[in-house]
Each structure stands twice: as structure tokens, then as C-alpha cells.
Amino acid sequence: MPEDVADTWGALLKVHAALVPLLDRELQEAHGLPLTWYDVLLELNAAPERRLTMGQLGSVAAVSRTRVSRVVDELVRAGLVARDPNPDDGRSAFAALTPAGRTALRKAAPTYLAAVRREFADHLTVREADVLASALRKVLAASGRER
Amino acid sequence: MPEDVADTWGALLKVHAALVPLLDRELQEAHGLPLTWYDVLLELNAAPERRLTMGQLGSVAAVSRTRVSRVVDELVRAGLVARDPNPDDGRSAFAALTPAGRTALRKAAPTYLAAVRREFADHLTVREADVLASALRKVLAASGRER
DNA sequence: TATAACTATGTGCGTACGCACGTAAATACT
DNA sequence: AGTATTTACGTGCGTACGCACATAGTTATA
Numbered sequence: 396m397p398e399d400v401a402d403t404w405g406a407l408l409k410v411h412a413a414l415v416p417l418l419d420r421e422l423q424e425a426h427g428l429p430l431t432w433y434d435v436l437l438e439l440n441a442a443p444e445r446r447l448t449m450g451q452l453g454s455v456a457a458v459s460r461t462r463v464s465r466v467v468d469e470l471v472r473a474g475l476v477a478r479d480p481n482p483d484d485g486r487s488a489f490a491a492l493t494p495a496g497r498t499a500l501r502k503a504a505p506t507y508l509a510a511v512r513r514e515f516a517d518h519l520t521v522r523e524a525d526v527l528a529s530a531l532r533k534v535l536a537a538s539g540r541e542r
Numbered sequence: 543m544p545e546d547v548a549d550t551w552g553a554l555l556k557v558h559a560a561l562v563p564l565l566d567r568e569l570q571e572a573h574g575l576p577l578t579w580y581d582v583l584l585e586l587n588a589a590p591e592r593r594l595t596m597g598q599l600g601s602v603a604a605v606s607r608t609r610v611s612r613v614v615d616e617l618v619r620a621g622l623v624a625r626d627p628n629p630d631d632g633r634s635a636f637a638a639l640t641p642a643g644r645t646a647l648r649k650a651a652p653t654y655l656a657a658v659r660r661e662f663a664d665h666l667t668v669r670e671a672d673v674l675a676s677a678l679r680k681v682l683a684a685s686g687r688e689r
Numbered sequence: 690t691a692t693a694a695c696t697a698t699g700t701g702c703g704t705a706c707g708c709a710c711g712t713a714a715a716t717a718c719t
Numbered sequence: 720a721g722t723a724t725t726t727a728c729g730t731g732c733g734t735a736c737g738c739a740c741a742t743a744g745t746t747a748t749a
Contacts, residue, residue: 400663401655403671406678408581411558412604413685416737431705434555450727457559459707464729486714486727508548516547518684523677524550530670531553537665538560563707578735597697606737611699633697633744 414514421510426503431458431466433507436475436500439492446491448481463490475499561661568657573650578605578613580654583622583647586639593638595628610637622646 419430428436438455439445449467453460467490470476475496481487492500516524566577575583585602586592596614600607614637617623622643628634639647663671 400658400671403675403678404658404662405584406675406682407554407558408562408604410678410681410685411554413682415555417685429705437552448727449729457555460727461707461709461729462705465705468729481727484715484727486712488728511547511551514685515551515681518681519677523673524547526670526673527677528550528553530666530674531550531557534557534662534665535553535560538557538564538661576735595697596699607697608699608737608739609735612735615699628697631697631745633742635698 410515417514418507418510422503422507425506426499428499428503432470432475433500433503434458435463435466435470435490436492436496439476439490440497440500444491445497446479446489448487448489450487452490470496557662564661565654565657569650569654572653573646575646575650579617579622580647580650581605582610582613582617582637583639583643586623586637587644587647591638592644593626593636595634595636597634599637617643 415430422428422430422433434457435452438452439447442451447455449463450460452467453463456463458466467476467478470490471478475493477491477493479489479491481489519527562577569575569577569580581604582599585599586594589598594602596610597607599614600610603610605613614623614625617637618625622640624638624640626636626638628636666674
């Protein structure tokens, strides 16, 4: 008996709606980091040379491209990110993780990971987690391709 | 080689970020229904007697409990939902799907389902979809239990 | 029954968000 | 080279959102 497609998608929506505010509050209370900041710091940390242009950041992060400008503004004011000019393109600007930004990310990561495990991963078998990851990545690849 | 828990969760976040705005725009352009409206109508349609109290609606829908009041206001103005008093509890009020609401939902559903298939389900095998649905439901059940 | 504690709902208000637009730089075209 | 088109970015502005609080009705306590 195959699942209804809408039910599977609906379950994903509900999980997102239930867990994201929870993770956000937990990060904020423990470290003063909104989930948006954490997400941006995470992406920058994973990027080559720990920096990305605004456009790249808008593509990979959960936040929209236009929103990135203001979030990076906030992060710069907090000292966690620096705006570096792009020598190869005068229009472009890099958002680069500062040492303070890395430190903040390292400090917040255990809180975030613990919450993700407790609320999400601990309820999945290893096989389920693997299937989930590969399946979601396929969806993501298809979505990114036709953009 | 087991997946990192954060990567799996991160993939879910990215899929949500990529697909939700797309579904919203598509529903809006084709039928003038924001995704929020569609979600509320869907939950009401699935409920016994096609109605729910505000609190119940806030729990099952993706929208927060406080937000429900205003969304239902809009739906009432649009004629898709009616506010029925609850005879058993004077504080409470039902949001009940009107015939026009059911019609709107029936009309919008094909658009929504087609988009969900195209962007999501078509990229999954049947087995993956089944694992996804059951896994996400387990997460959801655990999250709802300790609330 | 009278009062206290609790629950369901609506609303004021500040924040987060993304679209539409403007600006500046790079690329394509002649 | 000079002009037009495209691209990357930031900002004004209106909308969506949820928290904190107020209100009214219900349940528990004495």
C-alpha cells in the first residue's frame, strides 16, 4: 500500500514546523544566536577559504538572497563575519568568517547537534537516516538543476 | 559509513527552503490561494465534521496558534470558512469549512499535488517514499508527545 | 455558592522576510 | 572603443509572523 505523495510531503512540512522554532529558541537562549545566524555561519565555515559571495550564500543558505545582505550586516556588527572585497569582481563582496565567528560556531554546535539528535536523529534507525539523506539530496539536486 | 545527523537534517531544511516558496507561488498564481490558506483548508477538510477549534487548528497546521486567528479571519472574509460557536464551551469557536471552501480546495488540489509530484515525489523510489513517511511520522509523534 | 486557578481565544506591537527597484560593475555586441 | 545587456548587490517598503498581554469562559477549591 504505497503512501500518498501529499502525506509524505505533509509530514516533512510538519516536522519542519515543529522542530525549527524549537531549535531556534534553544540556540538563542543558550548562545544568543538566531538559527539564521547559525545557518549562515555553518555555510561559511564549510565553504572553501571559509567565505562566500552574497549570491552564493543566498543560494546555499535557507535565507533568501536579499535577506542575506541584512543578516551579514548584523553578523559584521557582531564581529562574526567580515565583508571582504572581491578583487576579481568589483560588484561582488565576500562574507568571510572571522576567528570570532568560528569560535561562536564551535561553541553553539554542541547545543544544536544535541537538539537535532534528541528531536530528530534519535528517532530514526541508521537505515532510515541513510535513506532520508540520499533521498532528500536527490530532490535537492533535481530542484537546483532546473533553476 | 553512516551519515552525519546534521547533514540529514540540513538536507531537510534545504528541501523545505527550496520547495515551499515554489509551491506557494504556484498556488497563488493559479488560484489566488496562499500556501497557508491551502494548509488550513486541507486540515479542516480532513477533520471530523470538517471543522476544528482554533487551538486544534493551531496544533495541526504549520501556522502558529496565534496566527490562526488572523488567517481564519481572512478565510471567513473570503467565504471559505465559517466561525461556528462551540455549544459545549463558550470560549471556543470552530472554524468550519464552507461548501465554497471545499470547492476552492478541490480546485487547487491538482495544482498542488502536481507540483509536489514534480518537485518531490517523482525523484523518490516507492521504497524511499515509504521510509520517508514512516520515519518522519515517528519524529513527529515523538515531538508531539513531549509537548 | 464564592473565589481562585486555568484554558481558549483575539489583538497590539515589534521583528523577520522577500519583492520591486535602483546602483554599479562586468560582459556581449556593433 | 562605445553602447546595450546582464549580473551582483543593497535598500525602501509592505506583508507575514509570533510573543506578550488582555478578555471571557470554564474548572477546581474552599
